[in-house]
Amino acid sequence: MSKIVTLGEIMLRLSTENNNRFIQSNTFRADYGGGEANVAVSLANFGIESEYVTKLPNNPLSDSIFRYLKANGVETKNIVLGGERLGTYYLEVGTSVRASSVIYDRKYSSFSTLNYNELQIESILKDCKILHLSGITPALSENCKELTIKIMEKAKEMGVLISFDFNYRGKLWTLDEASPVLTSYLPYIDICFAGILDAKNIMKLGDHSDLNEYYKEITKKYPNIKYLLSTKRETHSVNENSLTGFIFKEGELIASPRYTFQIVDRVGGGDAFAAGALFGIYNNHSPKDIVDFATAASVYKHTVRGDANLVSKDEIYNIINNGISTVSR
Template sequence: MKRLEVKDDGKVLGFGEVMLRLTPFNHQKIIQANSFEATYSGGEANVICSLSMFDHDTKFLTKVPNNPLGEKVIKDLNSFGICTKDVTKGEGRLGIYFLEQGNGLRNSKVTYDRKYSAISLAKKDEFEIEEILKDVKLVHMSGINPALSEELKGLTLEIAKEAKKRDIVVSYDSNYRSKLWSLEDAGRFMLDILPFVDIAFLGILDFKNILKYEISESKKFEDSLSDLYKKLFEKYPNLQYASCTKRKVNSVSNNSLQGFLFDGENLSKSKVYTFDILDRVGGGDSYTAGILHGLLNKMKNDDVVEFATCASSLKHSIQGDINLVSLEDVETLMNLGIENIKR
């Protein structure tokens, strides 16, 4: 059984933007709302918060504005036990996104207000990469940061390269955001960073739209996915694992989810979980955290993907972006299914 090649000691580092999320109450549209629920989150931060909930030693790298909103971000990260000593402060603002939560036939909708955010204005020389990576065993990044500026493209790639020089595992999630950059720009960056990635979170749409692979319409999903991963691993022998989910939208408030994990030879899959949705945002990040947890703990591949899918399924019952569930919560669903009230 293949195991992740990772150092025994060190922290899991996340690098990304933390934003203020403003959500109208009671599924209102923004045009109706006069008050909003405020939470703080970001794709990479959601992953690191989940890993902290799963008892991993973590830290986060970002830039926040030098004002009370920046202090609030740091305070919230610290509340999860996340080390923030490498977070920098400076010019710019805290990015905001507004989430209209869908209902019935109306989809959820995100409106960004993030231009001139502190992280998007960051320069590479504000971060001492060698010092930051000294106590790190795995770094997790995504396609969100490099979409924000040319400077962050270079910084994300430099962190990946420096990590590989130090035998630090690199985890990269495509996390494509059409409102931030084009498919062509995302594809060019993907080709740049993949040679330095150990764990890639890529689905069939990423292969089709970003990497421009031909997708067979006649094959079953998992057979097509396995073929695509094999081609990817042949081109990038540095890859150790790749993973994604298959989601079936039964309705805005009810989905089914199945996870897949490829190790270079075999594709493992989870059971299909069907659940009602309180808040879908962050579901993918909770899956990513579950995969990383399982691999870091040297679980069997079948158990890794089962754990991750259970973690993501549970996230959909949590308000906000961050998956506030414990190891025990996930393992209970994984091993025993839905239980009555725990007393």
């Protein structure tokens, strides 16, 4: 059975409780999360063989991360141990008109020191159908920039599909720093998660009126990209959003239904969308089925506290088939 491999940094997330501000907080809720780890957990819960690759310090916090990943069915055999510290981020949970905010404490983390030659890359990519990466990794260090391009080159050599989520983070690097790095990866990518802002600000494409025109230009310039995906979020308040998903395949832009929902935890919603899309692509579903499943998965994640989408595929199909209901009987 072929697998999906994700590679990136997992962090300790410390969140304020009861919508408190940082300045009010004496206690924090602890979770583990990171874009690529969240995708791996979602895929495993959907029944896909998934493997997560990262680098962790050799300490009890990492033991807890191994337990968390294994409990969710994620393969961890190629995780590297070494370095000094686990990356951390602090989340001030917003409410009403006050947005959530994040403070990163991840400089010099173990993952940021990961070198390509520390990985058993042939073993990692053997029997791998899709490799999922994101634009967060190259933002972390020069090591990580080099690691990203080298693993892409090896994946192409071995016939592995490459999935890439642009995931630009302004707190990690500037647009001027990110643009040349991220655009250099585009010739390798088969499945691309990128929206209008990525096309305008990172790819530096022309000023188009809509997403369809941007996607047409991207695929004309990079015909290797087989799927382009993104979401449109409408923010009614911190606690209520609407979401629509989009997929562009073979010149056609297809939209999902629009969902409006209350939010328990917004973090990881994009990762849930990516995992849902990869589930559909892995199973050779139609573009419409792919984007419908991905969007419903993202919507569901907003109801789950923590970074990862702890949900089965049957629960996602229930949303698709029956809509958002109040009670499951």
